[in-house]
Amino acid sequence: xxxxxxxxxxxxxxxxxxxxxxxxxxxxxxxxxxxxxxxxxxxxxxxxxxxxxxxxxxxxxxxxxxxxxxxxxxxxxxxxxxxxx
Numbered sequence: 805x806x807x808x809x810x811x812x813x814x815x816x817x818x819x820x821x822x823x824x825x826x827x828x829x830x831x832x833x834x835x836x837x838x839x840x841x842x843x844x845x846x847x848x849x850x851x852x853x854x855x856x857x858x859x860x861x862x863x864x865x866x867x868x869x870x871x872x873x874x875x876x877x878x879x880x881x882x883x884x885x886x887x888x889x
Contacts, residue, residue, distance in 0.1 A: 807874070809842075811852070812883035815859070818852035828874075835861045835880065836870040852882075860885055 806827050816822045832841050843853040861868055862881040
């Protein structure tokens with residue numbers, strides 16, 4: 805399964821890209837699994853995902869917790885907490 809990943813704010817800055825397409829292994833079933841797997845792909849990914857408590861996610865534009873199954877997701881966004889002003 806191919807998934808488009810979107811990165812925002814400091815997540816994008818640390819990874820060095822705003823978007824990438826990945827095909828995770830079959831044992832990657834949740835967003836948390838995906839984050840762990842991505843963290844092994846480069847130093848930038850490792851830095852971006854070092855503190856999962858500072859990450860938020862959306863699957864196909866719906867906000868979800870990190871323990872959410874990926875299912876048939878086409879797009880997953882990873883970003884810092886959103887605050888208002």
